[in-house]
Amino acid sequence: MKNKSLSFTPHPPAMTSGLQKLALTVSGIGIVMVLVAGMARKALATVPVLWTALGLITIGVVLFIRSEYSRQPAGIRNNGVWFRSLSARGIWAWLVAVVLTGFYTALYFGPEKWFAGLTELFSPLSQMLRGRAADKWFVYGGLYTFSVLVMGLKFGFKYRHNRYQVLRTVSVSFFQLGFAFLVPAFMQLMNQPEFYFSYFWPLKDWYGTPSAVQYFSKFGIGPFLLLFGALMTFVATPVLTYFFGKRWYCSWVCGCGGLAETAGDPFRHLSDKSLKAWRLERWMIHSVLVAVVLMTALLWLNSWQKGGILGDFSRSFAQWYGYLIGMAFSGVVGVGFYPLMGSRVWCRFGCPQAAILGLLQKKRSKFRITVNGSQCISCGNCSTYCEMGIDVRHYAQRGQDVVRASCVGCGICAAVCPRGVLRLEGAGLDAGQRAEYLRNTKEPA
Amino acid sequence: MKIVILGNGISGITAARYIRKRSDHEIVVVSDESDEFFSRTALMYVYMGHMRERDIRPYEPWFWDKNRIRRQRARIARIDVAAKILYGTGGQEIGYDKLILATGSLPNRFGWPGQELDGVHSLYHLQDLEAMERHSAGLQRAVIVGGGLIGVEMAEMFHSRKIPVTFLVRESSFWNMVLPSEESAMVNRHLLEHHIDLRLSTELEAVLDDGQGKCRAAVTTSGETIDCGFVGLTVGVSPNIGFLRDAPLETNRGILVNTYLETNLPDIYAIGDCAELRDPQPGRRAIEAVWYTGRMMGEALAYTLTGDRTAYDPGIWFNSAKFFDIEYQVYGTITPDLPETQASLYWEHPDGRKSIRLNYERSAGRILGFNLMGIRYRQEVCEKWLHAGTSVETVLQQLGLANFDPEFSTQYECALIEQYNRQTGKSLRLRQKRSLPAVLQFLGNEK
Ligand SMILES: Cc1cc2nc3c(=O)[nH]c(=O)nc-3n(C[C@H](O)[C@H](O)[C@H](O)COP(=O)(O)OP(=O)(O)OC[C@H]3O[C@@H](n4cnc5c(N)ncnc54)[C@H](O)[C@@H]3O)c2cc1C
Ligand code: SF4
Numbered sequence: 001m002k003n004k005s006l007s008f009t010p011h012p013p014a015m016t017s018g019l020q021k022l023a024l025t026v027s028g029i030g031i032v033m034v035l036v037a038g039m040a041r042k043a044l045a046t047v048p049v050l051w052t053a054l055g056l057i058t059i060g061v062v063l064f065i066r067s068e069y070s071r072q073p074a075g076i077r078n079n080g081v082w083f084r085s086l087s088a089r090g091i092w093a094w095l096v097a098v099v100l101t102g103f104y105t106a107l108y109f110g111p112e113k114w115f116a117g118l119t120e121l122f123s124p125l126s127q128m129l130r131g132r133a134a135d136k137w138f139v140y141g142g143l144y145t146f147s148v149l150v151m152g153l154k155f156g157f158k159y160r161h162n163r164y165q166v167l168r169t170v171s172v173s174f175f176q177l178g179f180a181f182l183v184p185a186f187m188q189l190m191n192q193p194e195f196y197f198s199y200f201w202p203l204k205d206w207y208g209t210p211s212a213v214q215y216f217s218k219f220g221i222g223p224f225l226l227l228f229g230a231l232m233t234f235v236a237t238p239v240l241t242y243f244f245g246k247r248w249y250c251s252w253v254c255g256c257g258g259l260a261e262t263a264g265d266p267f268r269h270l271s272d273k274s275l276k277a278w279r280l281e282r283w284m285i286h287s288v289l290v291a292v293v294l295m296t297a298l299l300w301l302n303s304w305q306k307g308g309i310l311g312d313f314s315r316s317f318a319q320w321y322g323y324l325i326g327m328a329f330s331g332v333v334g335v336g337f338y339p340l341m342g343s344r345v346w347c348r349f350g351c352p353q354a355a356i357l358g359l360l361q362k363k364r365s366k367f368r369i370t371v372n373g374s375q376c377i378s379c380g381n382c383s384t385y386c387e388m389g390i391d392v393r394h395y396a397q398r399g400q401d402v403v404r405a406s407c408v409g410c411g412i413c414a415a416v417c418p419r420g421v422l423r424l425e426g427a428g429l430d431a432g433q434r435a436e437y438l439r440n441t442k443e444p445a
Numbered sequence: 446m447k448i449v450i451l452g453n454g455i456s457g458i459t460a461a462r463y464i465r466k467r468s469d470h471e472i473v474v475v476s477d478e479s480d481e482f483f484s485r486t487a488l489m490y491v492y493m494g495h496m497r498e499r500d501i502r503p504y505e506p507w508f509w510d511k512n513r514i515r516r517q518r519a520r521i522a523r524i525d526v527a528a529k530i531l532y533g534t535g536g537q538e539i540g541y542d543k544l545i546l547a548t549g550s551l552p553n554r555f556g557w558p559g560q561e562l563d564g565v566h567s568l569y570h571l572q573d574l575e576a577m578e579r580h581s582a583g584l585q586r587a588v589i590v591g592g593g594l595i596g597v598e599m600a601e602m603f604h605s606r607k608i609p610v611t612f613l614v615r616e617s618s619f620w621n622m623v624l625p626s627e628e629s630a631m632v633n634r635h636l637l638e639h640h641i642d643l644r645l646s647t648e649l650e651a652v653l654d655d656g657q658g659k660c661r662a663a664v665t666t667s668g669e670t671i672d673c674g675f676v677g678l679t680v681g682v683s684p685n686i687g688f689l690r691d692a693p694l695e696t697n698r699g700i701l702v703n704t705y706l707e708t709n710l711p712d713i714y715a716i717g718d719c720a721e722l723r724d725p726q727p728g729r730r731a732i733e734a735v736w737y738t739g740r741m742m743g744e745a746l747a748y749t750l751t752g753d754r755t756a757y758d759p760g761i762w763f764n765s766a767k768f769f770d771i772e773y774q775v776y777g778t779i780t781p782d783l784p785e786t787q788a789s790l791y792w793e794h795p796d797g798r799k800s801i802r803l804n805y806e807r808s809a810g811r812i813l814g815f816n817l818m819g820i821r822y823r824q825e826v827c828e829k830w831l832h833a834g835t836s837v838e839t840v841l842q843q844l845g846l847a848n849f850d851p852e853f854s855t856q857y858e859c860a861l862i863e864q865y866n867r868q869t870g871k872s873l874r875l876r877q878k879r880s881l882p883a884v885l886q887f888l889g890n891e892k
Binding site: 012017072074076079080081082083163164372374375378380381397411415418419420423424426 | 484501581766849
């Protein structure tokens with residue numbers, strides 16, 4: 001899918017140096033090793049193979065960091081983003097998309113035995129951490145965490161001159177490794193339920209259902225976990241969002257956000273910035289929110305009625321929600337389509353947590369992106385590199401604060417702006433009010 | 446009423462947007478360059494692969510139809526001011542009731558031998574970008590002539606493609622007719638850090654032909670011959686008014702206009718780079734070829750044409766740019782050679798890539814200007830201080846109000862104050878740290 005608007009560059013210049021090709025090859029070998037070993041079962045599924053593979057991937061990434069970022073002064077390095085096949089929807093992008101989509105489809109919809117090799121590969125680690133053999137979800141969690149950490153290293157180096165970006169990357173890496181990988185494993189080791197402290201209802205929709213309550217109540221620690229979940233959903237979410245905006249979660253804590261900000265960073269510019277996409281986004285994300293609320297309510301109604309009126313309806317509704325939203329949308333499309341539609345497809349069009357946080361951010365939050373007077377030169381870097389597809393320039397060139405439900409506060413617009421026009425901040429005033437004030441005083445067309 | 450706007454750059458398009466916002470006049474925008482408005486300031490990012498050409502267009506295609514702004518592609522060769530008709534080179538005839546000239550600039554060329562060779566180009570129009578692209582494949586070296594903002598952009602462009610660059614700068618230090626010496630030296634250092642072959646106090650003598658009409662080398666005034674397949678001429682721009690020669694329009698370097706942007710002819714106005722003010726405000730130039738002034742002119746004129754006669758008021762001077770990785774912002778008056786009556790407070794970070802300069806009146810201490818490298822300040826706050834002529838000591842103590850750097854970045858206000866205290870023997874302290882609520886209160890728009 002060659003991009004027509006690359007009219008200046010019918011033959012994109014080669015931006016990838018020999019060293020970088022070597023780096024990518026080394027990483028590629030590592031990835032292939034994981035896949036092959038995963039499929040080959042016993043023979044190759046040994047501990048040294050796993051660590052060699054992960055080691056190779058890491059070495060490749062480090063080599064790439066050295067040649068692309070760390071051997072020149074720190075600064076914005078988006079050179080050739082639209083020329084490289086992998087980041088400009090070229091042949092490599094399609095290849096990666098197909099592999100990723102295939103992997104996710106197999107993971108969610110395929111039988112456990114397809115992952116027998118990979119689980120064997122990961123079992124020693126699983127034994128150590130959880131005191132039991134690996135299953136495909138442990139494999140997935142391991143690979144996911146590894147991706148966040150290694151690509152987080154790359155992202156952190158790319159923006160090493162920007163402390164906000166560095167801290168944010170440390171934070172998502174910490175929450176992914178600690179709260180979405182090690183703590184749940186450790187809890188299993190202690191014969192406690194596997195609980196993810198960094199996910200709450202409605203993103204983790206199951207945590208809000210009667211069956212989860214039933215399940216957790218069986219453990220001594222259960223009430224505490226349920227209370228924690230409820231507090232996060234109903235107290236921490238509105239309070240933190242009031243002070244910091246949606247970003248406290250979406251670009252500092254959340255695992256989906258964590259992957260998007262690290263492994264997904266090379267694809268952030270692929271999000272659609274059109275007004276049409278924004279319309280679709282609002283329609284879709286709120287539909288998912290309605291669906292999850294409805295589903296949860298039905299499940300409770302059903303359990304209260306002991307299946308009296310609804311029969312099997314609420315369960316099959318929940319099942320379909322799980323297939324369509326939880327698996328197909330958030331997994332297969334959400335990550336599989338990174339190289340084609342950008343890194344935040346799920347966060348933007350589907351995530352019910354993001355929908356709630358977004359409504360709060362828009363109506364009840366101090367957070368906004370402020371604009372520095374009239375300094376904007378309408379260049380478009382901010383909009384291009386917005387992973388959520390917000391047309392930041394639209395606001396910036398009019399001198400208006402950006403107050404948008406979808407903004408996850410990644411801060412990249414402010415980083416890439418060549419004129420220092422944007423700043424993420426919060427004021428004691430209602431965000432919407434100030435935006436309206438500015439709108440009325442600047443008279444835009 | 447039919448308003449025809451000649452030129453679809455920032456000035457013309459801003460005028461069109463505001464006229465539409467305020468009226469139902471028929472609007473036609475004519476351009477020979479592109480069907481759609483694009484950000485000229487962002488051309489470099491297309492070449493560097495940060496954005497595609499369509500990404501530097503600030504409005505989606507539907508915007509023009511929705512706002513009934515008609516776009517016409519034509520090169521206008523002549524204007525009949527009596528009949529009120531524009532004549533295009535393709536035989537087009539475009540009648541108007543009011544005409545806005547917003548034709549921008551053309552890059553300067555000073556008659557160097559060989560300047561017409563293939564491979565000798567400036568950077569202004571989309572077509573120049575195409576030329577750079579055409580010559581880039583296999584290019585061994587580019588020589589850039591002219592130490593200004595566009596020159597440094599061109600250097601960064603080639604550098605991003607790993608094409609070695611020799612940068613000929615007439616002055617003894619980069620852009621030192623605008624930047625004070627410390628900031629200028631900082632840019633020199635930064636260019637070297639990026640392996641730009643910077644030749645100060647060096648000018649172009651001639652460009653050599655390879656025998657086939659293509660550029661082969663550049664000869665400098667120091668007699669050196671530098672092999673190169675491309676010579677970039679970035680020695681300033683001049684108003685693009687050549688095609689108006691035969692019209693009875695008063696011109697000097699640009700189209701002469703009064704503060705209402707009216708030319709000497711009724712119903713004809715000029716804005717942006719091509720306009721020359723008859724009476725610029727004190728301390729300001731008659732032609733200021735920057736994005737911001739073009740935008741302000743477009744807005745002011747739109748008010749006039751929609752029944753609200755409004756003088757063009759450029760306000761307090763500001764500008765910004767980026768030298769590779771170093772951002773630059775200026776508010777107010779900063780002159781490279783400090784007049785006797787002024788004093789300057791300058792602080793530079795030990796890393797040599799950030800600095801803050803405050804210029805003020807020596808006697809009364811009134812603040813006159815801010816010059817920032819690698820640090821962002823809030824425009825509205827600086828403007829308010831400059832308008833009010835606030836004393837430098839008040840500014841220093843309140844300096845957190847101006848800070849616009851990203852969250853968690855180190856704040857250097859205290860370092861600047863220490864510098865002031867060292868220089869003057871005073872003992873000021875910072876009273877106001879970075880804070881948006883405080884800023885809103887200060888600006889008085891907290892409603
Ligand atoms: C590479 C580059 C970087 C820049 N960066 C900055 C920056 O960072 N900050 C800043 O403040 N300024 C910057 N500038 C300057 C700024 O871009 C200009 O001041 C501004 O674009 C001028 O706008 P304008 O609307 O007056 O004219 P233009 O943008 O030049 O628009 C005029 C249009 O009219 C067309 N036209 C002219 N004559 C005719 C005719 N006879 N028939 C038909 N069409 C015609 C031209 O082809 C052109 O499309 C930069 C300029 C360049 C070239
Ligand atoms: S990146 Fe900065 S200058 Fe460019 S459009 Fe966005 S806000 Fe304006």
